[in-house]
Amino acid sequence: MSNKPFTLLGKVIPEGKRTVIDLKIAKLHTRTTVNVPVIIEHSKNPGPVVLLLAGIHGDETNGVGIVREIIDLKLNKPNNGTIICIPVFNIFGYLIQTREFPDGRDLNRMFPGTINGSLASQFAYQFSEKIAPFVDYIIDFHTGGGERDNIAQIRCNKDDAKGLELAKIFNPPMIVYSNTIIKSLRETLHKMGKTVLLFEGGKSKELNPTIINEGVNGTRNVLIHLGLIEGEINVRATPIFIKKAKWIRASDSGMFKVRVQNGALVKKKEVLGVIQDPFGEFKKKVYAPFNGYVFCINKTPIVNKGDALFHMSINE
Structure with a gap:
């Protein structure tokens, strides 16, 4: 105090x-x-x-x-x-x-x-x-x-x-x-x-x-x-708790397109994004490996193999 x-x-x-x-x-x-x-x-x-x-x-x-x-x-x-x-x-x-x-x-x-x-x-x-x-x-x-x-x-x-x-x-x-x-x-x-x-x-x-x-x-x-200022606490919804999480990484290098909204609840095998080359010869979908919430997305347009793309909760 x-x-x-x-x-x-x-x-x-x-x-x-x-x-x-x-x-x-x-x-x-x-x-x-x-x-x-x-x-x-x-x-x-x-x-x-x-x-x-x-x-x-x-x-x-x-x-x-x-x-x-x-x-x-x-x-x-x-x-x-x-x-x-x-x-x-x-x-x-x-x-x-x-x-x-x-x-x-x-x-x-x-x-x-x-x-x-x-x-x-x-x-x-x-x-x-x-x-x-x-x-x-x-x-x-x-x-x-x-x-x-x-x-x-x-x-x-x-x-x-x-x-x-x-x-x-x-x-x-x-x-x-x-x-x-x-x-x-x-x-x-x-x-x-x-x-x-x-x-x-x-x-x-x-x-x-x-x-x-x-x-x-x-x-x-x-x-x-904490009592420092006056007012009413604004509670809009119960926060989602992320207890366990994992990064989904790029399996290939290329141009990266995001197909999911940040904060979304996705299902296993849902398409999260697409990696493709600039010549129209290669396209690889990025799938969700499990059910969970996406709470961080890499917005970079170009990715390398192994780059972290999506941070997802692991829903049990």
């Missing part, structure tokens, strides 16, 4: 007032300073501290769009507690629309970081030491890498009771059981005793209105449930 006074990054945050603090990372080779804006809304009343974070991968602009919309709608102004927004975490990658840090590393595999490690590791260390200890709940917004298009979903560890409870309140179309990845932000936060929701939706380098709307509505539900 937030206390008065609330201090973050060495600064006392005033009550009832918007505060922006720059988390200093490093300088470009041009000597230009690169900072990550941290937007803090600290209410006059006690309550949880919630962090809304996006852009840990610099090309995941849907997440940035979600946090931006939350700020625009003033959903980040709590009646109780504190809401911290970091719309663009990996500012380096965001500037040039790449997934990685300038040192070529995936920031989401560098936590909790080290004080004298690589640039990405040092940045992860700053977050782990200076921000993470002061928050109670985190919603981390992601998208599919490259051309992989995710249905809006929350990923949770099946043994994380508090996380699963909040995932249901978020009310996404799907909740996917997903183990934490070593050295990821989610693993580090779990080890610190924090409650984390990992949102996945859409693909990189896009602003998808449907995905952004799902992210905003889900976050609003969680903030209402």
Whole structure:
């Protein structure tokens, strides 16, 4: 629970007032300073501290769009507690629309970081030491890498009771059981005793209105449930739980046409897509090997043998 006074990054945050603090990372080779804006809304009343974070991968602009919309709608102004927004975490990658840090590393595999490690590791260390200890709940917004298009979903560890409870309140179309990845932000936060929701939706380098709307509505539900803002929780349907899943891979190389909608329930042997050559001599259908839901589709037009095409639930 937030206390008065609330201090973050060495600064006392005033009550009832918007505060922006720059988390200093490093300088470009041009000597230009690169900072990550941290937007803090600290209410006059006690309550949880919630962090809304996006852009840990610099090309995941849907997440940035979600946090931006939350700020625009003033959903980040709590009646109780504190809401911290970091719309663009990996500012380096965001500037040039790449997934990685300038040192070529995936920031989401560098936590909790080290004080004298690589640039990405040092940045992860700053977050782990200076921000993470002061928050109670985190919603981390992601998208599919490259051309992989995710249905809006929350990923949770099946043994994380508090996380699963909040995932249901978020009310996404799907909740996917997903183990934490070593050295990821989610693993580090779990080890610190924090409650984390990992949102996945859409693909990189896009602003998808449907995905952004799902992210905003889900976050609003969680903030209402935790007592930070007022309102009624909007529950549209019971989320589909994905307990086991498998990637369907390309058996051949060629041009790829998708024949199924993301989120669809498909039957065994149903045609999911077609792989064909550019010369009109070859065409190979991609069939569903079992019954299940499609919750991620590779939208790339050209595929190689072995490429992941569809992520499907395994319905028992």
